[in-house]
Amino acid sequence: MNQHQKLAYYFILALCSSSFIALLSVLLFFLCRNHSHRQLSDESPPPPAKPSARPHTLIDIYTATEGFTHRRVIGEGRLGTVYAALSETGELIAVKRIYPWLVLSNNNAGFGFSSVIKSLSSAQHPNLVSITGYSEAPGERIIVMEYAGAVNLDMYLHQNPDGAFLLNWKHRVKIAAGAARGLQYLHESMAPSVIHGCVKPSNILIDAEFIPKLSDYGLNYLAAREKRGLVGYVDDEYWKGKSGQGNCKENDVYGYGVVLLELLSGRGCEEGWLVKWALPLIKEMRFSEVLDPRIEYPSDLKPLMRMGKVALACVGNCRKSRPVIGQVVAILNNLETQL
Numbered sequence: 001m002n003q004h005q006k007l008a009y010y011f012i013l014a015l016c017s018s019s020f021i022a023l024l025s026v027l028l029f030f031l032c033r034n035h036s037h038r039q040l041s042d043e044s045p046p047p048p049a050k051p052s053a054r055p056h057t058l059i060d061i062y063t064a065t066e067g068f069t070h071r072r073v074i075g076e077g078r079l080g081t082v083y084a085a086l087s088e089t090g091e092l093i094a095v096k097r098i099y100p101w102l103v104l105s106n107n108n109a110g111f112g113f114s115s116v117i118k119s120l121s122s123a124q125h126p127n128l129v130s131i132t133g134y135s136e137a138p139g140e141r142i143i144v145m146e147y148a149g150a151v152n153l154d155m156y157l158h159q160n161p162d163g164a165f166l167l168n169w170k171h172r173v174k175i176a177a178g179a180a181r182g183l184q185y186l187h188e189s190m191a192p193s194v195i196h197g198c199v200k201p202s203n204i205l206i207d208a209e210f211i212p213k214l215s216d217y218g219l220n221y222l223a224a225r226e227k228r229g230l231v232g233y234v235d236d237e238y239w240k241g242k243s244g245q246g247n248c249k250e251n252d253v254y255g256y257g258v259v260l261l262e263l264l265s266g267r268g269c270e271e272g273w274l275v276k277w278a279l280p281l282i283k284e285m286r287f288s289e290v291l292d293p294r295i296e297y298p299s300d301l302k303p304l305m306r307m308g309k310v311a312l313a314c315v316g317n318c319r320k321s322r323p324v325i326g327q328v329v330a331i332l333n334n335l336e337t338q339l
């Protein structure tokens with residue numbers, strides 16, 4: 001082999017080994033990417049769908065609710081009256097008619113209503129009530145939603161005096177985990193992210209399989225000055241700023257923490273009393289005193305104690321030190337498999 005041939009030989013050898021290394025690195029890169037994608041998709045919620053809310057005429061809504069008859073009223077909330085109605089195709093739907101005085105007294109209620117509702121309708125998740133339509137007319141703002149069953153968590157926990165429909169621990173953890181996943185979707189998948197604004201038991205609807213669905217999300221702007229129904233489910237900071245300014249993810253996490261305490265204790269939030277009562281007991285390791293006395297203690301207390309600690313972190317005084325909802329989901333998903 002002459003000098004020239006030797007050089008060519010070394011050159012080809014070097015080329016082969018470097019392309020081998022390059023090939024190896026490309027392979028490694030794809031392997032790692034797939035792995036981290038899989039990890040990411042296990043932890044993170046799915047991306048939002050396309051906005052799907054469609055406009056309805058007031059006449060359509062009038063027909064669906066039989067002229068807003070009281071016989072079709074499911075309940076009254078901070079923002080309006082909810083009706084069980086029938087769509088043109090005969091499907092059961094829920095219709096929320098915003099109180100006329102809120103529409104008339106609040107500029108926000110008029111401003112951008114349809115665009116807010118359309119944007120909220122891109123939230124498609126098994127733990128969220130879907131928004132399917134809306135109607136706007138002078139003095140009228142109406143939201144059309146999927147009908148998500150007749151029962152909410154407040155009814156199970158607090159409107160059940162003879163204890164006939166008590167939720168067992170398995171169902172309670174399932175509800176806590178599902179509600180956290182719904183909230184995580186609003187906070188982390190929606191762009192811009194959606195603040196629920198009123199996380200509490202009556203806004204967690206429960207189906208026959210005990211799957212929870214959050215309702216009433218992203219609507220606080222309709223009633224920025226309305227305190228009714230919020231007391232006890234928002235932190236102290238909420239009331240300090242200008243109205244509506246305290247509406248943030250950390251505040252949703254606080255409300256979620258209160259719901260966890262209600263699930264554990266079976267007691268109502270009583271305008272903040274529950275947090276003051278339960279927190280020291282959990283801190284002092286007197287956890288069994290917190291648990292709902294109406295149902296049997298589980299043989300293994302650890303999963304519920306873990307849930308208590310999550311609640312403790314969520315209702316902490318300092319907003320910055322509270323967990324983000326994704327961290328809560330990771331723990332609750334795990335607990336769900338343990339009970």
Ligand SMILES: Nc1ncnc2c1ncn2[C@@H]1O[C@H](COP(=O)(O)OP(=O)(O)OP(=O)(O)O)[C@@H](O)[C@H]1O
Nearest residue numbers: 075076077078079082094145146147148152202229
């Ligand atoms: N999509 C729905 N499907 C079935 N029932 C619903 C639906 N949305 C709301 N409801 C029921 O209607 C009633 C009123 O709900 P709404 O959310 O307006 O008020 P609330 O939760 O009692 O108070 P707030 O307005 O403070 O959240 C509740 O009993 C709730 O369970």
